[in-house]
Amino acid sequence: MKKLILAFILFAGAAVSDDISVTSAVDKNVLNSGDRIILQVTVSGNSSPALKVPQMNDFNVYSGGQRTQSSFSFVNGRMSSSTSVIYDYTLNPKGPGKFTIPSFTVESGGKVFKSAPIPVEVVKGAAPPPQVARQDGAAPGTGGNDLFVQVNLDKNRVYVNEPVTMTFGFYNRVSLAGQPQYTPPDTTGFWKEDLPPQINSSRNGYNVVELKTALFPASPGQYTVGTASLVCAVPVRGQGDDFFGGFFGGTRNVRLDSKPVLVTVLPLPEEGKTADFSGTVGKFGISAAVDKRDAKTNDAVTLTVSISGTGNVKSIAEPKLLLSDEFKKYETVSDLNINKGNYEVKGSKVFKTVLVPKKAGRLTIPSVKYTYFDPADKRYRTISSDPIILNVAQGPKEESNYANLTSMPQAEGVKVFDSGIRFIKPAYRYTLGRALLYKSPLYLIITLLPFFAWISVLGSRKLKIRREENAVCFKASRAYSNALKSLKPLGTQAQKFTREEYLGRLEAAYAEYIGNKINRPPAGLSVDEISKLLSGKIKEPGLASSAVGVFEELHFQRYAPSGSENKDLNELLSLIKEQINKLEKAGL
Amino acid sequence: MNQTAKILILLLLSSFTAFADQGFDAANKLYESGEYSEAAAAYGTVISSGNACAEAYYNLGNACLKDKKVGLAILNYEKALRITPRDADIKYNLEFARSFIKDNAGEDAAAKFLAGSYGFLTLNELCVLFSAAFALLMGALIFRVYRKNEFSYWLVFGVSLLFAIILLFFGARIRDNEINNPAIVVALSVEAKSEPKDSNPAAFTLPEGKKVFLTSRRDFDKKTGQKYAEVLLKGENIKGWVTLDSLAEIK
The missing domain is CATH 2.60.40.10 (Immunoglobulins)
Known part of the structure; x- marks a missing residue:
């Protein structure tokens, strides 16, 4: 049997021709007597005329019937079809020797086609088994045992x-x-x-x-x-x-x-049957995907919905897409894949739809639903794909249209998927909190310090200028108080000093007073000079001369020899005080 | 006096050191584990125990927002922003929280910029700036006492100008701070009435998180004792009476 098939395959190539060809093949050329030859004659061509069987006296010939095969072949892109009729024969040689299986012929359209004769050699071997006809009582093939x-x-x-x-x-x-x-x-x-x-x-x-x-x-x-x-x-x-x-x-x-x-x-049960049920029976799953999640307006996005499972895949209808107005939808094309592995009809039907988002933002392609009947559970099932969210950016305005569907690869910037709040802070800094500085007195004082600095600088500056400008006047104004100040110890602590010292201090104080008043250094004042300057300053008659007289008296007391006319020191002090008061009143 | 000295020292230190204590950390842990209402309570404790820092208010705002309390979130972000007005995170989250309320009084870019530069410095920073400008002016004047020339003249002129600007700004901010009493609507949806009476119909509604200004007027319904406060909406320029407990003051 196997050899027969092999022979058929070997000669099948010859069957492809424009005209009719007749070929014959045997499973073996050399055999023992008592063995048999299986002969296969193939008539192939556009038509199948009757085969003329030659006379074969050396063999007992059994017909194995005939069968028809159609073959299609593609050669250089051209398809040709041919029909082959295969005749099977079993030949039992009648005895040993060399024989020839003669040519089989076919006549078609006035032409005669012949197969090549085949030489066969039968060698004498084991005795052929006795040929018993129909030994088995029950005819085989009647549905009996064999x-x-x-x-x-x-x-x-x-x-x-x-x-x-x-x-x-x-x-x-x-x-x-x-x-x-x-x-x-x-x-x-x-x-x-x-x-x-x-x-x-x-x-x-x-x-x-x-x-x-x-x-x-x-x-x-x-x-x-x-x-x-x-x-x-x-x-x-x-x-x-x-x-x-x-x-x-x-x-x-x-x-x-x-x-x-x-x-x-x-019939399928009415219970649970939904309006969108399309008649699909089996067990299926659904999935949906887009070729890109980031698109621009007027950019083509391909939505692929795939329904796959076991059952009559061909009967899967196009699922309904419930799209909002935000999308423009183009025609759906479907693709069928059938897989017959494991002796089950399985496969998938893939629906591809081109969508064009019309506005920017986060657009949602809702989940795609499909209802089928599950015979195992005897109920309807609705499967749905996950909804798909598209991030649509504003693309160029309408100038590019449908023709420009192939989307070019684009450089991608930052993709924001979730714009939530910013995270908490792990540590804090000491701040003033909500205390207000401007309300605190210390702040006010510190702020005002430069102001006081300025004021004092300004004041001291003014004072200095005035002192420089009116130094004389200043001295004169201070002369009286200074004189009183230097005379004061002489009045209260007279016993501390010797007469010499006492007189010296008394004269110095008086001279300083007069000197300050007339803007002359007190040392080296001559009596003449004093009387001259005083008389120019004092209008009151006699006062200037008495002031000079006091000077002369003091001189006399200091430098006169001791014992002669020693005046009481207290008397002298009060005299000088009286003189100073007089001069002061006179407006010196 | 002692308090003020502490404040001044802290002001100098403030920008350099970061701290964290147990209460603050514990509250942060609660937040990180997603227990937002507990975290909010913990931040509240941190603040009421005396550490009223911007970070605590900010984190509290986050916790409130995650707890879906937009009004309280905005309130605490506003409080945080008063302390650190240049913090980008606080500004961002405040903006985010505000995006939840449908506020029809939108701000344009110019108004935003003006408001931003007006509030760029805190009042305390402005105080220090004012003191510095004043000291500078006094310094210039003292300089002029000693060097009475053209340079010192223009120096005093320029510094006076600067000081005048800062003084105006400072004065405006102080006045703002003293007069205005901003508050945030923290109840879900608040009806404002034209009179402080329960029986009065609503004059307008306020969304949660809306910023209003409390005028000084307070009153209560004579029958029910419900406390009312008069609020001013600056953008819309309308006034109305709302119940006091539906508001929280920022100051």
Whole structure:
């Protein structure tokens, strides 16, 4: 069997041609007598005319039936299609020797196409087994023990659009001549999705080939999955047995039929059915994404909504986008991906919509909702994607339009996601708090200090100037008080001084008074000078001469020899005081 | 007198040293762990125990804002800003808190700039500046006593001009401080009446966090004893009576 397939693959390439070609192939060229050759003749081309089988006297020929294959090939971008009809034969050589399988011919449009003859050598080996015809009582292929087919459904009560997995199983424990031909069951009322690959396994001594198909019922009601049939060539080891095989005899085409299966399709429950339910049944999830979260006004943003899961993915309808006026929405394109792994119909439908934000700010694309029916839980489920927030900046005004959809990469500045308050301060500084300085007296005093400084500077300055300008006047004004001050100790503490000292102080005080008054230094005043200056200052007659007389008296007392006319010192003191008072009153 | 000396020393130290004590730290920890109302109470204790620093008011404002008390938040930010008027964080958060109230008396950029420069210095800083300017003026005058020339003439002229400007500014701020009594609406939504009577209908409403000026007039409803204060809205130039407990004074 395997070799046969290999041979077919080898020669399949030759089948692709513009004209008809006939090729023949055998599984082996050298064989033992009693062995058999499997011959495959392929007629390929645009049409499939009848094959003329040559006379083969050296072999017992069993027909294995025929099957048709269509192939499409793409060569340099051009598609060509061709149909191949493959005829299977089993040849049993009648004896040892060298033989030739003659050419098979086909006539089409007046042309004759031939296959190449194949030389075959049969060597004498083990004695051929006795060929027993139809030994087994029960005819194989009647659904008995050796061959049978089965159609199973994984469930018989389903909801509309709920996937049903149909499994066609072919069980055999005999070798087959040629490829069996499968006719799938009638599945009217279902949408069909094949689930390759076929499963080959062995169970309880049977070779089992299983083909799985997903069925989606389209509407409620009672449905029948019809009979699936398989025609296979079963070699019959009996000569001249042409009961089934017709001309060739020796093989039988056995037709195996499965039993029809009833399916009850339930309508979807009305309870919980929402208005936006689109009829999708299965188990799904939804997600939404945008190609960028930071956009500008009039900038295109692609929203991708993906609904994926298990179920009839093709029936997923476009979910409704509940967009505000802040967006301009363009047409949605969808993309379907179906994945049949693990013998389930899975996949996703992706809806892409171009949105253009019309105003700046934080715009929200609301969550996209989709409702489907979950047959496992027997209830409706609404799935929703997360809402998407777009930060839309003010872009250039309307001049760029739809045509300029491809967004250029842009340098990104600071992105503010949350403009909350600033954080607390970890430590504090001593501050005045809420005490007010201007209300404190100390502040006022300190503030006013420079003012006092200025005032005192100003005052002292003025005083100094005045002193400089009127030094004479100042001295004269002070003369009287100074004289009294220096005379005072002489009155109270007379006994401390000697007569000499006493007289000296008395004269000095008097001389200073007169000197201050007439703006002359007291030392070195001559009597003449004094009388001259005093008489110029004093209007009162006699006063100036008496003042000079006092001077002369003092001189006399100091320098006269002792013992002669010693005047009492107190008398002299009061005389001087009296004289000073007189001078003062006279306005000196 | 002693108090004033302390203030003066602190004024000199204020810009250099940062402190933290237990109460302040504990309140900060409460804030960081998200217990905002507890943190607000803790900051309140810090302030009432004598540490009325700007940071405490600022953090208290944050805690109030996180606790969704916009009025109290604005109140405490305002108090903090009176102490440190150039703090950017306080200004930012105050602006943020104000963005929650729909205040129709918006300020334009020029008014904002003027208000900003008017309040650039604290009253105490202005006091020191005034004293310094006065001392400078006196110094210039003393200089002129000794050097009676053209230079000293212009020196005295210039310093006098500077002093006059500062004096005007200082006077205006002191007058402002003495006369105006700003307050923040801390109740959720306050109705102002045209007379201090419970039975009077509302004349206008005030949003939480709105800054108003208390005039000196206080009165109460003769029947219910509800205390009322007269408030002035400077931007809108309207007056009305609101219940006293719906306001908190900034000063």
